[in-house]
Amino acid sequence: MNGKAIRIVLTAALVAVSSTPAASQGFAGLGQGGEGFALPERGRAFTFPEDHGPHPEYRIEWWYLTAVLEGEDGRDYGIQWTLFRSALTPVGPQVWMGHFGLTTPEAHFSGERFARGDVGQAGVMAQPFAAWIDDWRLERNGAGDGDELDSLRLSADTGEAGYELSFVATGPLVRHGEDGFSVKSASGQASYYYSQPFYDVGGTLRLPDGDVEVTGRGWLDREWSSQPLEDDQEGWDWFSLHLTGGERLMAFQLRGGTPFTYASWIEPDGTVTPYYGELVLDPLDLSDVSGRDVPTTWRLALPPEGVDVTVTAVNPQSWQGTLFPYWEGPVTAEGTHSARGYLEMTGYE
Amino acid sequence: MLLSVRDVVKTYSTADGPQVVLDGISLDVKAGESLALTGESGCGKSTLLHLCAGLDTPDRGRIEIEGTDIASAADAERARLRREAVGLVFQQFNLIPSLTVRDNLTFHARLAGRGVDPATLADRLGLTPFLDRWPEQLSGGQQQRVAIGRTLAARPRLILADEPTGNLDEATGDAVLETMQEAASESGAGLLMVTHSERLARRMDRRLHLRAGQVA
């Protein structure tokens, strides 16, 4: 997912106060590197709960939550909630941005919030865990001995739609790449990246037509870095899949320049096998989304694990019409395996 | 001599070059005498009358009124002569439109510094009912009678009349002329009248016929 969030955060910070998206500066700004910012290093071990909190010495960071849900009405839903942090300079102002997504088979609701970092309008606390922007928040639900992220409560509302969900982890945190050091390009750009992909989810969606009780599976990504993208990388496609056998698969490709792919094969017990360059992604079908051609059906194959599935969007029009727009929504997969999950795609101009 | 005109020449410049209107005219008018000035249209008779009134100046020659040469007199002196010694009667009456009949009647006399009783004058001219009217509310004959009354009231020594009856029908014209002659002889004034009418000219003491700017 990475590049997307990076680009969004920076662009959002740029355009937060204007109506003219200054898209390219964000990308170029990344390429110029993080002079003065801390850079991810191979071999650094995570410490929890501290690392659940913000790392202001890094340029960008996010808390990224998705869930594939099934309503009591038997229909498929998906939600996304993201809190981005962006440091404009190594010592300077911190800017926060929140994104909201709620997808039904027929509709997609999105929302966004911006906040300055110096007054508590938005922020993240590691213990007890809480991440918030305005009245949108993701926070620890109840007391317990486990990890701060084991049990969470999410609440957000755009006025048009909203959700109140609880997340309970059924497995451990998983580290991507080399024990959480996640390389993003052939030339070595990297980020710190860990996830909690084992949530059971329950709660209520507030839709214009009324509330819907839902249950399903959730996935939280934590990632921070200062210089994760190559100049010539133009977009990415990111998948997170909950397989019916209990495994999880995280896979992404960065398009443009020297193509770069990565996948984490996650056993039900949380064991991660990283795959560099093994992933096969072929767009099978394009949809006209908001005036763009976006691939909403994919062939996804990871031969070493014998995976070859067709991934289909629940709602091809899952368009996040935020200041910097992108596609993000729930998917289903069929083939060698059967799965549900999330797909996000950026850079389809 | 009341009016003495000697060798007067007047030239107007026109689009076709200078045009000699009067070419060495001489004439005299004695006190109490009436002189008719006749001639074809354009023979210069009106111009001669205007020169005599000091309204314009001759190019050459002398025009004396009671011994004063008005041809060489200053503007102010000529104006004084017109005010005090000369009375003018025009074909177009030329009353002052902003003044009532009463005020028109007395206007010239008061300019000349002479007292006048408008009622008596009006009575004599048959204008009594019209004293408080405005000039344009009168008929042509009535207006001309006002003009003559205005002149008589000022008791000029010389009356200069330019086709005074030209705009009037014959009967009215005759009556107006009679009034004018009567008044002139009463006050012993000289009368110089421009007319193209033989009939009227015969009613004057003398007549002078102009042709092409010269006495015929």
Next chain:
Amino acid sequence: MMAAALRALGGHWRRHPLQLLTLVIGLALATGLWTGVQAINAQARSSYAEAAVVLDRDALPRLTGELTLQDFAAARRAGWNVSPVIEARVPGTSLRLVGLDPFTSPPGSATAPLGETETLVAFLAGETVLVAPNTLSELPVGLSGTGVDGIAPGIVLADIAAAQRILETDRIDALLILPTPRDGLTPLTELIPGSARQEPAGEGGDIGRLTDSFHLNLTAFGLLAFAVGLFIVHAAIGLAFEQRRPLFRTLRALGLPSRTLTLCLALELAALTLAGGAIGIVLGYAVAAALLPGVAATLSGLYGARVDGGLTLSPLWWLSGFAMAGAGLAIAGGRSLWQLATLPVLAPAMPRAWAQARISTLRLQAITGVALLAGAAILALTATGLIAGFLLLGALLLGAALLLPPLLMRVLSLGARSATGPVTQWLWADARQQIPGLSLALMALMLALSANIGVSTMVGSFRGTFTGWLDQRLAAELYLYAEDESQAREIARFLEDRVDAVLPIVAAQANLEGAPGEIYGLLDHATYRENWPLLDQVPDVWSRLAAGEGALVNEQLARREDVWTGTHVDLGSGGRWPVLGVYSDYGNPRGQAYLGLDAFRDRFPETSATRFAVRVAPERVEAVSEQLASTFDLAPDRVVNQAEIKQFSLNVFERTFAVTGALNALTLGVAAFALWASLTTLSGMRVPQVAPLWALGLTRARIAQLDLIRAVGLALLTALLAIPVGIGLAWALLAVVNVQAFGWRLPLRVFPVDWIVLSGWALLAAAAAAALPAARLWRMPPADLVKVFAHER
């Protein structure tokens, strides 16, 4: 056929170039002044609009109180869509500082440059502020700016935190409450105890309203100038039609259909519109360009509204200029065209008959005029609202203008009756006869003169009252602004035995009768007892105020809420009090109230006194302020000399005077031109009228002199009549329009010397206007006069 007819009609203008010139110049002047004034107004308004876009604050409800950014965060986290704002002056300058949060403030073009990362970073870090490019140079040392075209001049946009640093405060002024999508939130006033929600200020709240009066003034001027111009055009067109009657008759006799003739004349009017309109628009641009800097300075000084001094040319003005020119010509020429189509063309033009025909017109004019004045009188007693105020002005001016010719006729009749000599008698009578021909020009002159008198009386009254009031209100010699409370205490101790008195100034924000305003605490001191003028008061007002028995309110609040002595006033968090008195408070759009110092401290115990008024012998002012500055290291703007404030205020008025003065002169100039044009065209008709007099023994010089006397005399009479009209106008402006626009009423002050000077100018203008026609008469060859008597006329 049409071409031939147009050629024949156009021949008239070739033979009367002066008349054509009059017509075109008249139209151009009218259009020019109108578009000029419009351009100024448009420019100023667009500047306000820019300011409003930047702030967008007037339309939004806000939360006030002693707020910090933590309150802002708390409100956001409770789901409220609020955005913090600080509004203050940049210390040491006259620039307005607006602090905002770029992430939550309503979007606007002014903040577009924050799309650049570097600018945003610098903005958030307080390293740059956003200002209009031409304000960059006015920024004080230590503040660097980024020029932005969308920002109104004089406004400094800063990040909210940067603004706090500039002002050395941790407070914010308010939270703007934007539409919040969710219901059922905890009310803000519960969330933030001690805060108050204010609905958008209505009347008297925004810059636009404040400056409305000024612009209405200008617009009135523009309309007046246009009306004056129309008089000229009307006269010239009327004459051109009148003079061409024989031609029309001939053309019709030769078989030109009436409709074609009318069409030809309409085409002619259209051509004149284009010519006059184009020249006028260029002229208007020049007028606007010349006056705009003055207007900008005035608006900035008077109301703190900043107007860009540069002029932008909008196509709208071209169109409106031509539209006005066309409308003017249609009004002026329409009647003539209609006459042409309906009246027999054979009617002869006889001066006296013409005048007679006008007698009934005069009577109608008199009746209409009286009716309009009666309407004005009724409006004067009952008018509420700006529209009614302007209807009153219109009725007064139009009524007076219509009454002028009948009144002049009357006066001249009386004069003629009293005249003894024949020449004087003729002069009066002749003047009477000229009235119909001159009436339009004289009406224009009177309008110009009364507008002059009215507007200068208003501005003069304003200045006189305001400066007098400043003298009284700024009775103290020095005003101090300490940096904090402890410094304030030290300063007070320091001054104790060095000056005559140290009077603390304490103030708090509150809702006065529901609208935002300030409450002050007043220490009982002779300074106030002796110097404060009260418009309304109970007996023993100062002692009762000191005893905490009630409050003083400013005139704006008193008028808006109808709270006078004998009633109670609701001061929000300041409590509810009997009104003890009402004081004048010019230049302040908001409500204000005073409580006795003790009563104030009871209500607002946390308010600190960091401001002082200091009474000290005038000769010691300088020494004391130097001592203060050196002892306490006070910035120069923290010790303010009373004289400086007064000087500043006076400068503002001088600039206002300069603008009104320039417009006055222009309007008078246009009126003089109208008079000249009328006299010149009339002088053509006058030869037959004066020739008999000449024949009867008046010299041309004398007649010319009389003509001059007559013109000057008519101007004098007009000026005399214009004085009461001007005073009426001033009264309407001060007592009706001002009250509606500003919320305060000014006493009318008259300046008879000004009237004499103005009358002098009017006479001079009339003499100048009459001089040329008179000179022409004087120099007229006798042959031309004699032609009148020639048979072949």
